[in-house]
Amino acid sequence: MSRDTITFSHGSGGRIMQELIRSLFVKNFKNKILEQLDDAAALQLPQKNIAFTTDSYTVKPLFFPGGDIGKLSVCGTANDLAVKGAKAVALSLSFIIEESFSIEILKKIVESIAKTAKLSQVSIVTGDTKVVGRTEADGIFINTSGIGIIDKKMNVSCRNVRPHDAIIITGTIADHGIAILNARESLGFKPAIKSDVASVYPLVKACLKYASYIHAMRDPTRGGLASVLNEIAQASNVGIKIYEDRLPIRKSVKNACDILGLDPLYLASEGKIVLFVDVNKSKQILAQLKRHPLGRNARIIGQVISKEPIVYLETVLGSKRILPLSEGEILPRIC
Amino acid sequence: MSRDTITFSHGSGGRIMQELIRSLFVKNFKNKILEQLDDAAALQLPQKNIAFTTDSYTVKPLFFPGGDIGKLSVCGTANDLAVKGAKAVALSLSFIIEESFSIEILKKIVESIAKTAKLSQVSIVTGDTKVVGRTEADGIFINTSGIGIIDKKMNVSCRNVRPHDAIIITGTIADHGIAILNARESLGFKPAIKSDVASVYPLVKACLKYASYIHAMRDPTRGGLASVLNEIAQASNVGIKIYEDRLPIRKSVKNACDILGLDPLYLASEGKIVLFVDVNKSKQILAQLKRHPLGRNARIIGQVISKEPIVYLETVLGSKRILPLSEGEILPRIC
Numbered sequence: 070m071s072r073d074t075i076t077f078s079h080g081s082g083g084r085i086m087q088e089l090i091r092s093l094f095v096k097n098f099k100n101k102i103l104e105q106l107d108d109a110a111a112l113q114l115p116q117k118n119i120a121f122t123t124d125s126y127t128v129k130p131l132f133f134p135g136g137d138i139g140k141l142s143v144c145g146t147a148n149d150l151a152v153k154g155a156k157a158v159a160l161s162l163s164f165i166i167e168e169s170f171s172i173e174i175l176k177k178i179v180e181s182i183a184k185t186a187k188l189s190q191v192s193i194v195t196g197d198t199k200v201v202g203r204t205e206a207d208g209i210f211i212n213t214s215g216i217g218i219i220d221k222k223m224n225v226s227c228r229n230v231r232p233h234d235a236i237i238i239t240g241t242i243a244d245h246g247i248a249i250l251n252a253r254e255s256l257g258f259k260p261a262i263k264s265d266v267a268s269v270y271p272l273v274k275a276c277l278k279y280a281s282y283i284h285a286m287r288d289p290t291r292g293g294l295a296s297v298l299n300e301i302a303q304a305s306n307v308g309i310k311i312y313e314d315r316l317p318i319r320k321s322v323k324n325a326c327d328i329l330g331l332d333p334l335y336l337a338s339e340g341k342i343v344l345f346v347d348v349n350k351s352k353q354i355l356a357q358l359k360r361h362p363l364g365r366n367a368r369i370i371g372q373v374i375s376k377e378p379i380v381y382l383e384t385v386l387g388s389k390r391i392l393p394l395s396e397g398e399i400l401p402r403i404c
Numbered sequence: 405m406s407r408d409t410i411t412f413s414h415g416s417g418g419r420i421m422q423e424l425i426r427s428l429f430v431k432n433f434k435n436k437i438l439e440q441l442d443d444a445a446a447l448q449l450p451q452k453n454i455a456f457t458t459d460s461y462t463v464k465p466l467f468f469p470g471g472d473i474g475k476l477s478v479c480g481t482a483n484d485l486a487v488k489g490a491k492a493v494a495l496s497l498s499f500i501i502e503e504s505f506s507i508e509i510l511k512k513i514v515e516s517i518a519k520t521a522k523l524s525q526v527s528i529v530t531g532d533t534k535v536v537g538r539t540e541a542d543g544i545f546i547n548t549s550g551i552g553i554i555d556k557k558m559n560v561s562c563r564n565v566r567p568h569d570a571i572i573i574t575g576t577i578a579d580h581g582i583a584i585l586n587a588r589e590s591l592g593f594k595p596a597i598k599s600d601v602a603s604v605y606p607l608v609k610a611c612l613k614y615a616s617y618i619h620a621m622r623d624p625t626r627g628g629l630a631s632v633l634n635e636i637a638q639a640s641n642v643g644i645k646i647y648e649d650r651l652p653i654r655k656s657v658k659n660a661c662d663i664l665g666l667d668p669l670y671l672a673s674e675g676k677i678v679l680f681v682d683v684n685k686s687k688q689i690l691a692q693l694k695r696h697p698l699g700r701n702a703r704i705i706g707q708v709i710s711k712e713p714i715v716y717l718e719t720v721l722g723s724k725r726i727l728p729l730s731e732g733e734i735l736p737r738i739c
Contacts, residue, residue, distance in 0.1 A: 109485050401412045
């Protein structure tokens, strides 16, 4: 077994694993809590009111235009906290690695995690590494779980949405889904479509002064915008109407969807938020979002209608189409 | 694709995934936080001083004498919190499942998780499910991350160990490692050797009145007792001596190790703690441990000697043998 690839010893609890932890993880994520190398991290939180979330990442390919599994692992989990009105403060990081995986590639992923965590001002405080045999995993899977501090003014839940709420999306839809598909299947759309993977907390922060007018937030990842709207419609028992001609979508993404016969409403973003806000403050919140680079394409795309929990799309031609929850899997392993 | 197996749709974010979440997860883990079905759980913690940990579980086989991957996923993570002096209060749960995995088996695993969590008085508050293709994972992998409340009197760390500390183990070594090996390789040792997988927090609780005399705790999982002692020796920069004739080990486990040529000092337990305690209170702490069913085989097995960070075993014959960190992997996928 080459020294340049992952062996079972790297997950053994013995000397080789210790070396990996010290030379790769502790070195890159440097912080005093992780350096303790205890089985659990001791944290002194600034408040008792927290958000807690978990996500496993199985994206394929590991590197794609706009990001990689490492960046996605930090942003995806930080974003689940952000849409709960929380700033991520601590992440756990757990690897499941296939024997024979390249240590060089692992290093690149770890560096990407470290860089993204630093940018997002969140610390990797505890971790785990498991090694499984060849063909028992596909390269590498990553789990990150996160603790976030909920802003005191925030009280968002997918159950809090009310009739007449305005619906805002902070930017273009479907970029991540199409970027992954294009990269994985070598479809050759050029220039390569970039994933929008980004930490969206700055957008939440930008709206904090209107916190009490924000009723729900979601990031439209797996299942896309249509799935998020359906979940909210069900949880809050409201009807939702959005307008096709208001949906922000890149021309390149639209073209790819048309050619592939895919509906962008069901494809993932990884750097966007859907907000349900008080209609009387929707313009002010939109203005706040548009001031930030991540939100410059933000738009009000529809509103909540007080009827049964159904999501409607009003098409460009003026007809009404129901957007159901997706039935099958459109794109596996996009996150 | 049969309705009785996992399909890509179960990880899609669409209707089939929603059904899985509601009919299996929410139903079994019933608690008000999980039922919110937000991307992150909002928690009101009783204090700001917490422990946070993560572990991914890849054990093979999924079911073994004494436990299963579900029970292990709850106990293992709760135990990492327990040895930091913390009572687990909230767990996250993330599945990576191979397409075509049996829903019946998933149901059994989920029921085991629910039962173990209930016994351990910890709630599953947030989760995630990813589905990957056939041969892209080996059945099912589980990540649990956990938040625990550190007892105010506890201040344990693998860096806190001092010369003359007594070393206690709360019961027999190597049970889990041999149980998994026996089950996986159909070695036929009979009666089947049972894993000791259990939540060890009750043992920590039993010692709370001596909290200030407990300097470090670890659960000897991967790499076994020898690895834990080496980690502590390095972190606290102390020498450690243990006595072979004091090590609690089941006869069946000892026999299996002899036949297989395996050293039980390097094999995993999943329901034991190694404690480093003030020598002047070691008997009182031992007595507390022995009163609990999980600690009835507890013993003082050695002490800390103030020299370079090396771990010695004094054999039955009186000779001294160095116990290094393990070099290779002895048993992959035991947790």
